[in-house]
Amino acid sequence: MRTLVVAEHDNSNLAEATSRMVAAAIRLGSEVDVLVAGNGCANAAGEVSAFHGVDRVLVAEDPSLEHRLAEPLADLVFWLAVGYGAILAPATSFGKNVLPRVAALLDVMQISDVIEIVDASTFRRPIYAGNAIETVRSDESKKLLTVRPTAFPPAKSGGAARIEQVEIPDLASPTTFVRLDAASSDRPELGSARIVVSGGRALGSREEFERLILPLADKLGAAVGASRAAVDSGFVSNDCQVGQTGKIVAPELYFACGISGAIQHLAGMKDSRVIVAINKDEDAPIFAVADFGLVGDLFELLPELTQKL
Amino acid sequence: MKLLVAVKRVVDYNVKVRVKPDGSGIDLQNVKMSMNPFDEIALEEAIRMKERGQATEVVVVSVGPKQAQETLRAALAMGADRAILVPTEERTEPLGVAKVLKVIAEREGADLILLGKQAIDDDSNQTGQMLAALMLCGQACFASAINVGDGKLEVTREIDGGLETLELPLPAVVTVDLRLNEPRYASLPNIMKAKSKPLSEISPDDIGVDLHPRLAVVRVSEPPARTGGRMVSSVDELLAALRDEAGVLKGA
Structure with a gap:
């Protein structure tokens, strides 16, 4: 067979x-x-x-x-x-x-x-x-x-x-296609990217998410992800959500920025090869799965990281 | 339009599950159980359709243990009109459940069957698709918007890389995704009222469906533990570690 x-x-x-x-x-x-x-x-x-x-x-x-x-x-x-x-x-x-x-x-x-x-x-x-x-x-x-x-x-x-x-049988479909609204992006596709940069609620707003996460992702040639909290807060569109109910990713390198590490998020990224967590709360659960953890202020550390890459 | 909503009783999504030491499954002793969150969204959508005058009746059905009665009562408290329990002590599998749902949908003359896209226990994501196949009707999975037309639906689905919109004639099967709506909480008066709403039982034998599982669970184990690494104190130290230790950043 x-x-x-x-x-x-x-x-x-x-x-x-x-x-x-x-x-x-x-x-x-x-x-x-x-x-x-x-x-x-x-x-x-x-x-x-x-x-x-x-x-x-x-x-x-x-x-x-x-x-x-x-x-x-x-x-x-x-x-x-x-x-x-x-x-x-x-x-x-x-x-x-x-x-x-x-x-x-x-x-x-x-x-x-x-x-x-x-x-x-x-x-x-x-x-x-x-x-x-x-x-x-x-x-x-x-x-x-x-x-x-x-x-x-x-x-x-x-x-x-x-x-x-191949020979094709008669294929009828009750359902008809109406349209596809493709999420347009020049960045790599989240599910298959080699590097993913994700942001969480700690970024505070859509503007800050875009100001801090996107340049870092672009510098790394990375896909952009987000926690459910960031998606629910409207910082970024739905299709960026990494987690149990979003996308499951396993890149070579995953940056979790301002993400606390809820079970639901960890389920979507814990098979990444190398995980970096940046968070101001040193007790955040994300540090328990991160290979490298950096405690501090995102609003200072992310621009510095982007600049030094 | 008559609506059928399938709901599953699962471990509450906030519970951190534990694998039994003997590897036979998940420890369900004294664990909080709830309605599968995706099914709750399906039910909310059905209730809203009825409130908008697009549907005449909302029937909820569950295939599972006796305790699934509680889940059905919760569904009645949210606003379903009537509930059906198909009791079984077997470990339920999507194919068997789809077969049961097909019979119920046909008996009830349901025009639209709504389900969650997956249950958060076995994460199979199969039942709706299987039901649509058995009913030989159209399917729209992972719905984030449903518009009801005359004898048809327009459904927007969340797919990798965008949103796809389909049109389906009724009867149809729709499975729902997270962002379709936010389910309501049942009010106290509605919880009281739900106690007197009809909840009937139909045994799988009456329906003529064999719910014996087809797949054998050999073992359930803990996922490989991921041990935390170490803390770095600066961006420079982080970059050096990524370049030299982990080898995931090139040069620079």
Whole structure:
């Protein structure tokens, strides 16, 4: 039985998470195919074919697949599922939307947010926002897995997979796409950035957040994150929230500036390789997880840091 | 429009959970339990739709232990009209719950089924999507705005990198995200009134759904502990540490 990866892309570009899904799929030990479903997605398919370890790239192009709506895409994956022992998608808003729908069509219980593949039937995943790790075994005929991208390395390059067009069933969707309001930013995407600079409520206002956090992030080429408190206070938009109910990040370097370190925030960033905490309260829980802690006034320290970089 | 809202009884989100020493699960003894916060948001939205005259009835349903009655009473106190408990002592999984919800939604003739995007205990984020698949209807997950039209909905979803807006015909399944609304607190008179609102029980056997879990939990363990590092006393010392010790900053 082969393994199928459902690629995430926007027709022209492949999401970085897809590369990491390939790395995870290889660990299952079977031959790996990648489905690139969209409309005018030859570029994305080309990128996938260069990943080491991919046997076939299955391209499905149809107007109904242009916006990656869950309904037609799930029908397509269901239709292709014969012959696959495992189907993987990234645990991103894309994969979380689509894969459970496929699982229910197949009458299979999915395993969400896998962070470790123990063997082809046994997986580890965080529960309670990462406050516990569950090891689960699936005896289902197919394993349906959403996989946390940051838990696996990017796929190696140097592959030359065959690209095949697949036959497409009739795909009807009750749901129609209306519009996408993309959060425009020149900064790296929060979920995949090498460095993240996050600010908390201690910054006090949107103006101060922008004055202190953004220049530091720009100097470092970093993505901008925030605690839930900072988002709720309106300092920064929702999609910047790092934490249990926001984005889970695991960059090489994470700066927590004026963030106390509530459980809910720690759940979103504690797998970062190096954590720096800057806070005026030396008893803040963030210091318990930080590799380097600096106690002091943000309004002095952040400009100094930005200037000395 | 008739609304069905699914709610789950979970460990309160402020509780720091503890893993049982024998690795068999989470210690739930004497732990405060509450309605899953995302489900609370789903319920709030349903109640607001009824208050705006867009919905005729709000029915809440929970699949879980007998004590989930308390969760349903809390939902009635917030403003739901009627509650249904599907009692089970099994560890519930999204697929089984979705199957139960499908039967209830069909029996009730629900036009819109609202759920939280995920439960904060198992963090599965599957039930709504599975329910929509089983009902062969449209889904809109991670909603941050819902506009009710004539026989249809316009839903804005929070996705990575922006906001996506979809249009769905009814019946439909919508799972809600954090920023859709802020749930109300139940007032004392409403808590009293909730005691006399109807709460019925339907056994999984009556529905013909097998809730026996499909996945085996081998072990539940503590996450690898992250030990704190050390304090530095200045920006210069921090930069030196990041460059020389941690190797995460280049040159400069």
